[in-house]
Amino acid sequence: MGRYIARRLIYLLVVLFVVSAITFGLMHAVPGGPFDREKALPPEIIENLNKRYHLDEPLLMQYGRYLYDVFIPRISATPPQGSVDDDFLITVKLGNVWFKWMNFGPTYSSRSRTVNDIFRQQLPVSAQLGIMALLVAIIIGMPLGILAALKQNTIFDYLGMSVAIFGVSVPVIILGPLMIWIFGVTLKWFPPTGWGAKPPFVLGIFPRELGPEFFRYAIMPSVALGLGSSAIIARLTRASLLQTMREDYIRTARAKGLRESLVIVRHALKNSLIPVVTILGPLFAALVTGTFVTEVTFGIPGMGRYFVTSITNRDYPVIMGTILLYALILVIANLVVDIVYAYLDPRIRYD
Amino acid sequence: MRTKLFLLISVLVLAGLVLGACQPAAPTPEKIIQTVVVEGTPREVVVTATPAPAAAGPKVLRLNMGPGDIPTIDPALATDTSSVQIIEETSVGLTRQNEETAEVLPGMAESWDVVNNEDGTQTVTFKLVTGIPWVRWNGKEVEQVLDCEGNPRYVTAYDFEYGILRTLNPKTASDYAYVLAFAIKGAEDYNAGKTDDPTTVAVKALDEKTLEITFNEQAAYNVNIAGVWVAHAMPKWLIEGDDCTEARGDKWTETGFFQGYGPYTLKEWVHDSYITLVKNPFWPGLPSVPVAKIDEITWTMLDEVPAFAEYEAGNLDVAGVPLADIDRVKADPELSKQLVIGPVMCTYYYGFNTKAKFVDDVRVRRALSMAIDRQSLIDNVLKGGQEPAQWFSRPGLTGAPTPDKYPDLGVKFDPEKAKAELQSYLDEKGLKVSDLDITLMFNTSSGHQKIAEAIQQMWKEYLGLDVKLANQEWKVYLKTIRDPQATPQIFRLGWCQDYPDANNFLREVPTKGGSSNPADGGGFNWENPKFEELVVQAARETDPQKRVDLYAQAEQILVYEDAVMAPIYWYTRVTVTKPYVQRTFSVLGGLEHIEKWDITR
Numbered sequence A: 001m002g003r004y005i006a007r008r009l010i011y012l013l014v015v016l017f018v019v020s021a022i023t024f025g026l027m028h029a030v031p032g033g034p035f036d037r038e039k040a041l042p043p044e045i046i047e048n049l050n051k052r053y054h055l056d057e058p059l060l061m062q063y064g065r066y067l068y069d070v071f072i073p074r075i076s077a078t079p080p081q082g083s084v085d086d087d088f089l090i091t092v093k094l095g096n097v098w099f100k101w102m103n104f105g106p107t108y109s110s111r112s113r114t115v116n117d118i119f120r121q122q123l124p125v126s127a128q129l130g131i132m133a134l135l136v137a138i139i140i141g142m143p144l145g146i147l148a149a150l151k152q153n154t155i156f157d158y159l160g161m162s163v164a165i166f167g168v169s170v171p172v173i174i175l176g177p178l179m180i181w182i183f184g185v186t187l188k189w190f191p192p193t194g195w196g197a198k199p200p201f202v203l204g205i206f207p208r209e210l211g212p213e214f215f216r217y218a219i220m221p222s223v224a225l226g227l228g229s230s231a232i233i234a235r236l237t238r239a240s241l242l243q244t245m246r247e248d249y250i251r252t253a254r255a256k257g258l259r260e261s262l263v264i265v266r267h268a269l270k271n272s273l274i275p276v277v278t279i280l281g282p283l284f285a286a287l288v289t290g291t292f293v294t295e296v297t298f299g300i301p302g303m304g305r306y307f308v309t310s311i312t313n314r315d316y317p318v319i320m321g322t323i324l325l326y327a328l329i330l331v332i333a334n335l336v337v338d339i340v341y342a343y344l345d346p347r348i349r350y351d
Numbered sequence B: 001m002r003t004k005l006f007l008l009i010s011v012l013v014l015a016g017l018v019l020g021a022c023q024p025a026a027p028t029p030e031k032i033i034q035t036v037v038v039e040g041t042p043r044e045v046v047v048t049a050t051p052a053p054a055a056a057g058p059k060v061l062r063l064n065m066g067p068g069d070i071p072t073i074d075p076a077l078a079t080d081t082s083s084v085q086i087i088e089e090t091s092v093g094l095t096r097q098n099e100e101t102a103e104v105l106p107g108m109a110e111s112w113d114v115v116n117n118e119d120g121t122q123t124v125t126f127k128l129v130t131g132i133p134w135v136r137w138n139g140k141e142v143e144q145v146l147d148c149e150g151n152p153r154y155v156t157a158y159d160f161e162y163g164i165l166r167t168l169n170p171k172t173a174s175d176y177a178y179v180l181a182f183a184i185k186g187a188e189d190y191n192a193g194k195t196d197d198p199t200t201v202a203v204k205a206l207d208e209k210t211l212e213i214t215f216n217e218q219a220a221y222n223v224n225i226a227g228v229w230v231a232h233a234m235p236k237w238l239i240e241g242d243d244c245t246e247a248r249g250d251k252w253t254e255t256g257f258f259q260g261y262g263p264y265t266l267k268e269w270v271h272d273s274y275i276t277l278v279k280n281p282f283w284p285g286l287p288s289v290p291v292a293k294i295d296e297i298t299w300t301m302l303d304e305v306p307a308f309a310e311y312e313a314g315n316l317d318v319a320g321v322p323l324a325d326i327d328r329v330k331a332d333p334e335l336s337k338q339l340v341i342g343p344v345m346c347t348y349y350y351g352f353n354t355k356a357k358f359v360d361d362v363r364v365r366r367a368l369s370m371a372i373d374r375q376s377l378i379d380n381v382l383k384g385g386q387e388p389a390q391w392f393s394r395p396g397l398t399g400a401p402t403p404d405k406y407p408d409l410g411v412k413f414d415p416e417k418a419k420a421e422l423q424s425y426l427d428e429k430g431l432k433v434s435d436l437d438i439t440l441m442f443n444t445s446s447g448h449q450k451i452a453e454a455i456q457q458m459w460k461e462y463l464g465l466d467v468k469l470a471n472q473e474w475k476v477y478l479k480t481i482r483d484p485q486a487t488p489q490i491f492r493l494g495w496c497q498d499y500p501d502a503n504n505f506l507r508e509v510p511t512k513g514g515s516s517n518p519a520d521g522g523g524f525n526w527e528n529p530k531f532e533e534l535v536v537q538a539a540r541e542t543d544p545q546k547r548v549d550l551y552a553q554a555e556q557i558l559v560y561e562d563a564v565m566a567p568i569y570w571y572t573r574v575t576v577t578k579p580y581v582q583r584t585f586s587v588l589g590g591l592e593h594i595e596k597w598d599i600t601r
Helices: A002-028 A045-053 A060-069 A115-121 A121-152 A155-169 A173-187 A212-245 A248-255 A258-289 A292-297 A304-313 A316-342 B002-025 B031-039 B044-045 B049-058 B081-090 B158-167 B177-183 B187-191 B223-225 B238-239 B251-255 B302-314 B323-331 B362-370 B375-383 B415-427 B447-461 B474-480 B504-507 B530-538 B546-562
Strands: A073-076 A090-094 A097-101 B061-064 B095-097 B104-106 B110-118 B122-128 B134-138 B140-145 B203-207 B210-215 B264-270 B274-279 B297-299 B318-320 B337-350 B439-444 B468-474 B490-495 B563-579
Touching: A002 A060, A002 A316, A002 B563, A045 B177, A045 B187, A060 A316, A060 B104, A073 B362, A073 B447, A115 A316, A115 B323, A121 A155, A121 A212, A121 A292, A121 B238, A155 A212, A155 B177, A155 B203, A173 A212, A173 A292, A173 B081, A173 B302, A212 A258, A212 B337, A248 A258, A248 B140, A248 B415, A258 A316, A292 A304, A292 B302, A304 A316, A304 B474, B002 B546, B061 B318, B081 B264, B081 B274, B081 B297, B104 B110, B110 B223, B122 B158, B134 B264, B158 B177, B158 B187, B158 B210, B158 B238, B177 B187, B177 B223, B238 B251, B302 B318, B362 B415, B362 B546, B362 B563, B375 B447, B375 B474, B415 B447, B439 B474, B468 B474, B504 B530, B530 B546, B546 B563
Parallel strands: B061 B297, B439 B468, B439 B490
Antiparallel strands: A073 A097, A090 A097, B095 B104, B110 B122, B122 B210, B134 B140, B203 B210, B264 B274, B274 B297, B318 B563, B337 B490, B337 B563
16 A cells, blocks of 8 residues: 555655646646736836746746746755745755745745635635535535435425435525625624635644634534535435445345445445445545636635636736645645545555 | 444544634634624724724725736836736826826826937926835834934935836846836837846936936827836845845845835735735825825725625725626616726727738728617616717827817717728629628637627628637737737727827827838738827827827728727726725726725715
């Protein structure tokens, strides 16, 4: 298993390298640059801006510079300058030198900030929302799916699946404003918009105070975001469980006189989880890195916006940063999924 | 296997316990009590019959900035309204515009002398107000910034000189440096990197309270330009560091570092979430910039729809009204009283590529422009009380003609005349209307799409003409409409003021080399010597009425005689304001002077 994980981690580096090359090539191939404005800037000004961000250099050199800044650690005698160009995600003081690693570059659209600032300040917010939404999705989706499968073709099944279809077909863009209107404006149960935690975050992710105030802000967006995914999970659980129940080993288990509850929990449920776990990997990556519509609807200062605006603004370092981050989380999530497989189904072996 | 499952479950249960324990363990923070007082609706405050705490508490104004982070609050780098809004409250230019009349008033300069030089340049000597300290928020209160000897740092002419030169320094890479580069003698070469010597720029602090600037032209708008945010004073010691201050570089505008000298100063900027300014107690008040009455202003960064929900929930004091809600707000007895539609210095227009097939004839362009029923478009599609545009420079700008003085200037909806113009063209060329193959292009957006479809329908109805619609993603579109070959026959654009003068519209957009008429082709593909001469003449004219007349003549060429653009509407802003907010309504493209506002509960 250890060797398998090590091999996958090496693949991860290859994946990141390929993703970075493709993204870099594509974003520069698209017409339009970061400094094309409705009010066209004079060529001298654009030249100054290009020089400032090294966009006047040949593309290959820009790519090389990017890889160098992101992947190659530095040992430096000077402490971090706090400037936009000298901002590393990891800086450690070793004796009297500084170890600096991972500079994802400045953002063009926010002149006093860097991509690392977005990772430090916006990513944790998106991750908090994403994890809570995922919990909502699992807590609602799995029991609903199990219930529907066990009581197939009864009122529970139809009701559960109706809820699931509602969840899939009512997107956040409708559900969000509706919830804001009902629970935020009219009933005043929750604040209509905003997020209950702000930087700096504990361990880079967790809010400093995880009190009722945090949940007051988090409940509406988590439910709105999680409901759609819960529907997917519910349907998948139902389908998978129904199929498993028809397997030979279930019949065997029943034939040897095992109690029905044991048959379901120990034999059916565990084996039926594989497709559900499969989808949880990409779902996790998608939810945790930020969801544009939910964040805009509920005014949450997360990262979702940057996935969209970086492309419309041609904010090259942000495009690279967000996509590499997404790739990283996706690959790791899938790795975790593969490891979980081995526990769920002892027949799956990687060595 | 079972033990592992058990482990998982117990971990989950434990996590639940920890989470549950967190709730009672965390005492209700002090913050919340404060928020309750602050965010309570006005009615609740009155009903509970305890006006004393409300009156004694700080006056907090809650506004919305629009979605997305503020790009910067560094005067040298700012380009957009939200950035400039913060900058104009945290620092003051040499001159400052009145936000209701767009008139240019003294700001940090209390007076100035203008001397016209023989070489055609103009030297303006500004006398500065003295005794205004730099301030910062130290985490508890606003304090004066001290120099290395422990004396307060006052704003001097040297700070302005530094600010202007910093903006022009090519290493700063300021977008709006071109405003100064174009106006100030020697600035262009320095900004373009042709010389490394900043002393070649004709900006000189003669002493602490005297700043001398020589401008390239003897133009009326020179003092406006001196007041632009990119020419504000900037704290050199903080940006570059000195004996007792750590250099902060680009990050000097972040929370905790920022220093300013306006009626407000920065308290907290949580990126992508909100920004809070706090009243500067050391601001002495100037005739054009009084001492602030409101203690704190917070701008959230919300999209229009959630912001309006927050307004209705009583958590915002001012908000824009989303298009979908305008009819409901107008019908609501309470909300309709809070509604105000005010002018904004922007113009929405369609440009014609005068070298492209069919629209290369002025009669076709004029026909297309006259067949747009602008009022109907506003009433049925836009619904925000916009004004039908008869010409390009938005009325309200200095030098711009106004509809009450020039009712017949420019272009108006006139279907008969439009049809006649088109017919005359068709007869001459021996074409049928169905032979005309014309494409209108706009950048992808549902708003532009709706407008284009409505106008397409009008052209069909009044001219019998089928115009094709095309759209492109924004940045791709910008490349297309500036490409000599690819520029479509008709393209959409808009323009908002950088400074409140018709010069900013008529001379910087449609002239050859202007923003929508690139020197090497694309855009309008148009050059009219008479137009070029008129706008230069108008810039130099000192008599206000004669200036307006000159611009009116230029407009007539632009939108009627040559008809290179079809102006469509002049922008307005639809906002609701809570009745307890006493405010002014800015005409400066949404830039408010909040130091003049008050909250009366």
